[in-house]
Amino acid sequence: MHQSFLSLKQSTLTHLNMTSYSESSAINNSAFNYLDLSKGGSPQRFKDYLDGKIKSDDTKYYREGSLVHLALLEAHKLVVADIIRPIDSITGVVDDVFESVMQATDEFTEVGELADYEQEINTAMTNKAYQTNWLLATRLAKVLELGKEYFKFLKRCTTETVLTTKEYALILACAASVRVDRFAKKLMLDSELGKGMEALNEQEIYFNISLPSEIKIPCKAKLDRLLLNHARKTFAVVDLKTTGKSVLDFPKSFFEYDYDRQIAFYAKAAKSLYPDYSLSGCYFVVVEKQGEFRTRAFTVDRKTIKHGLDKINKLLATYATCLSTGSFVYEPGYDDFYVIDLSMDRETALQEMGIDPYRQFYMGRKQTHKEEKEKQIK
Structure with missing residues (x-):
């Protein structure tokens, strides 16, 4: 391990809030999964995503890892919920009220x-x-009686990260595991920082990737740890992941989920932020979130x-061609054939020609089914 990773600078991780980033x-x-054919994507789906026709909220995937990170750096900001949630009809009303209030409140105004x-x-x-057969005064009184503590709870969630008891126990167990692993703690903790080192936590980076056609695609990344x-x-770059599997299975997951990408x-993204750095x-x-809660550090x-x-470049080259x-088209090359032949002979013949039998995107004049068959025979 590089000597510089043995110490990390003290830094502040603010309240867990990914709203602006996700929006x-x-x-x-x-x-990129919307563009990757092997993940069920296509150029059209990627275009739909860029055009705002497909909404994707990845917050749920980041929350657990970010909470463990917060527990490592500023555990005092983790708060366990201490109220009993009201019935759904009350929470529905109070949720709407709170959303309306927050939309009308600026950062300098205190919520009442x-x-x-x-x-x-x-x-x-x-x-x-809500209870439309009741008198208005009765309905209002009931919402105030049953919803006032829940409203206070929602206010707390804007300045603190509030967890359920079960979540809190899980996060603390994961964080404790990271602290005792001799390699992981040197990557994740701020307590051993040396001279000349700095650690940026939950670092949001906005940058552009240029296509061959000189079109720039705006990109964003949220790095758990930038040393x-x-x-x-x-x-x-350090990425923290929780897993429901054994940490020993991570090498398999690494390629299965395109973690190399x-x-x-x-x-x-980091290079765009620090262009003069190498x-x-x-x-x-990686930390297990069940069983022994083992932690392991992996290098790439x-x-x-x-x-x-x-x-990344291959996917973007495909998109540039489409532009x-x-x-x-949703599946490039599909309409080059009347049907998809699953015979071994056809697959072998096309592969010998250097053609992907199922995913080839033909440019220029399309081959007819007859021409394709003639090439197979040759």
């Missing part, structure tokens, strides 16, 4: 108590058709990172 229209690594928003409550009760060695002018994308390493810290070599970059031709 950004820039694409993240996960968006539920009783301060009688007009918003009346509107929410109407929208939710900077200012003396050597190097950076390293993910870490390459993160490295590209990459010194990429790491994954440069050959694998390059392989991830090649995946230049104006064709965004």
Whole structure:
């Protein structure tokens, strides 16, 4: 392990809030799945995503890892919920009231108590058709009685990360495991920081990737940990993952879920933020969220990172071709054949011709079925 990773600078991880990041229209690594044919994607689906026709909320995938990260750095900001959730009809009304209040409140205005928003409550009760056979005063009194503590709870969630008891126990167990692993703790903890080192946590980066056609695609990445060695002018990327499987299965998951592409994308993002710095390493810290809660640290070599970059470039080259031709068919090459022949002879023949039997995107004049058969015979 690189010596510079033995110490990390003390830094502050703010309240877990991924709203602004998730609302950004820039694409993240996960968006490439909409373009990757092997993941059920296509150029058309990717275009639909860029055009805002497909909404993707990845917050749920980031939350667990981010909570473990928060527990490692600022555990005091994790708060266990201490209220009993009201019945759904009440929470529905209060949720609407709170959303309305937050939309109308700027950062300099303090949110009041539920009783301060009688007009918003009346509107929410109407929208939710809450107890429409009751008198208005009775309905209002019931919402205030049963919903006031829940409203306070929602207010707390804007400044603190509030967890259920079960979530809290899980997160603390994962964080404790990271702290005792001799390699993981050097990558994830701020307590052993050395001179000239800095660690950026939950770092949001916005950058552009240019296509061959000079079109720029806006991108975004949220790095769990970006380690900077200012003396050597190097950076390293660290990604924290929780898993329901054994940590020993991670090498298999690494390629199954294209984590090589993910870490390459993160490295590209970091390079855009620090163009004068060179990459010194990429790491994954993986912790089990059940059983023994084991933690393991994994390093990614440069050959694998390059392989991830090649995946990105190949996907974007396909998209650039679609832009230049104006064709965004859902499965490129499908209509080159009347039917898909599953015989071994056909597959072997096409492969010998250097043609992917099922996923080839033919450019220029399309081959007719007869021409394709004649080539097989030859």
